[in-house]
Amino acid sequence: xxxxxxxxxxxxxxxxxxxxxxxxxxxxxxxxxxxxxxxxxxxxxxxxxxxxxxxxxxxxxxxxxxxxxxxxxxxxxxxxxxxxxxxxxxxxxxxxxxxxxxxxxxxxxxxxxxxxxxxxxxxxxxxxxxxxxxxxxxxxxxxxxxxxxxxxxxxxxxxxxxxxxxxxxxxxxxxxxxxxxxxxxxxxxxxxxxxxxxxxxxxxxxxxxxxxxxxxxxxxxxxxxxxxxxxxxxxxxxxxxxxxxxxxxxxxxxxxxxxxxxxxxxxxxxxxxxxxxxxxxxxxxxxxxxxxxxxxxxxxxxxxxxxxxxxxxxxxxxxxxxxxxxxxxxxxxxxxxxxxxxxxxxxxxxxxxxxxxxxxxxxxxxxxxxxxxxx
Numbered sequence: 164x165x166x167x168x169x170x171x172x173x174x175x176x177x178x179x180x181x182x183x184x185x186x187x188x189x190x191x192x193x194x195x196x197x198x199x200x201x202x203x204x205x206x207x208x209x210x211x212x213x214x215x216x217x218x219x220x221x222x223x224x225x226x227x228x229x230x231x232x233x234x235x236x237x238x239x240x241x242x243x244x245x246x247x248x249x250x251x252x253x254x255x256x257x258x259x260x261x262x263x264x265x266x267x268x269x270x271x272x273x274x275x276x277x278x279x280x281x282x283x284x285x286x287x288x289x290x291x292x293x294x295x296x297x298x299x300x301x302x303x304x305x306x307x308x309x310x311x312x313x314x315x316x317x318x319x320x321x322x323x324x325x326x327x328x329x330x331x332x333x334x335x336x337x338x339x340x341x342x343x344x345x346x347x348x349x350x351x352x353x354x355x356x357x358x359x360x361x362x363x364x365x366x367x368x369x370x371x372x373x374x375x376x377x378x379x380x381x382x383x384x385x386x387x388x389x390x391x392x393x394x395x396x397x398x399x400x401x402x403x404x405x406x407x408x409x410x411x412x413x414x415x416x417x418x419x420x421x422x423x424x425x426x427x428x429x430x431x432x433x434x435x436x437x438x439x440x441x442x443x444x445x446x447x448x449x450x451x452x453x454x455x456x457x458x459x460x461x462x463x464x465x466x467x468x469x470x471x472x473x474x475x476x477x478x479x480x481x482x483x484x485x486x487x488x489x490x491x492x493x494x495x496x497x498x499x500x501x502x503x504x505x506x507x508x509x510x511x512x513x514x515x516x517x518x519x520x521x522x523x524x525x526x527x528x529x530x531x532x533x534x535x536x537x538x
Contacts, residue, residue: 176233178511182222184344185509203254211336224428235269274439281444282362284405285500301437312408321403326477332391359507407500427494447497
């Protein structure tokens with residue numbers, strides 16, 4: 164039977180699963196040495212990028228896949244079941260680990276802690292046929308990959324991301340998120356994104372820190388001093404061209420349920436870990452997909468006049484680049500390429516801060532998290 168040592172090793176690796184803005188929307192309840200309950204929570208109450216909870220559900224999928232891979236290193240098979248009775252916004256999973264003589268350590272096991280986000284320029288060397296086959300196999304048979312590799316395609320995607328960034332940097336709803344998730348003067352952060360990982364130069368980082376001090380400053384700089392220009396150039400346009408390819412992961416059908424998004428998250432993690440295993444860098448760019456879904460579902464996401472129309476124009480460009488059906492099936496997108504790994508990155512909360520000793524009543528999991536930022 165599994166021991167507590169086995170379980171702790173699994174949970175310690177599970178911490179490294181990716182999540183939007185390093186929110187880590189999960190808590191672990193250890194029932195015994197072979198039974199763990201994962202208490203998930205979404206961030207719809209305060210994050211404009213997660214108003215329907217799907218971004219957090221995707222992250223929970225990456226967590227489950229990470230745990231299954233980690234379990235393989237202990238010679239264990241993992242079975243996962245979602246509690247159907249869990250309240251909206253609190254996906255909860257029963258995980259059981261059993262010895263299995265047929266289980267071998269997953270080749271992606273060593274990439275779990277090394278996986279990170281590279282927001283700076285990557286090599287423009289084209290992916291080899293072998294690299295592309297490995298990445299495509301990571302999401303098969305339940306998904307496939309669309310590639311946009313030629314310079315003209317990378318430039319079109321970079322311009323699209325720059326247009327979406329202009330919307331993000333002009334929204335009061337996004338301002339509150341950006342203000343809270345950046346840890347300034349930091350190379351690493353256990354519960355946020357360090358400013359040195361943003362992909363901007365030191366002068367722009369200092370300016371961003373000053374401007375994000377208040378919404379009034381943001382409005383003034385955006386209106387009179389082209390305040391979005393430098394961040395968009397350094398964080399979206401230039402990196403969007405400086406990569407091997409942009410990719411879009413497509414599910415076999417349009418995801419609609421919690422389970423669909425969790426399954427998509429598991430595929431995302433295998434894709435990302437495979438890229439890391441191949442020595443490649445990756446940066447997600449999911450905001451166009453999120454805002455596009457809001458528009459399709461007529462879900463309001465900003466009170467700023469004109470921004471939803473501007474977003475619609477940008478999403479229309481993405482539909483032209485991908486096709487309307489592909490846009491509906493898309494679950495994840497970003498850019499990938501070779502080159503040095505990121506020197507600055509988000510870390511994770513210690514395992515003891517991610518554990519709960521009993522099932523949490525509805526509404527309390529978020530409060531249990533030791534936060535160093537608002538929200």
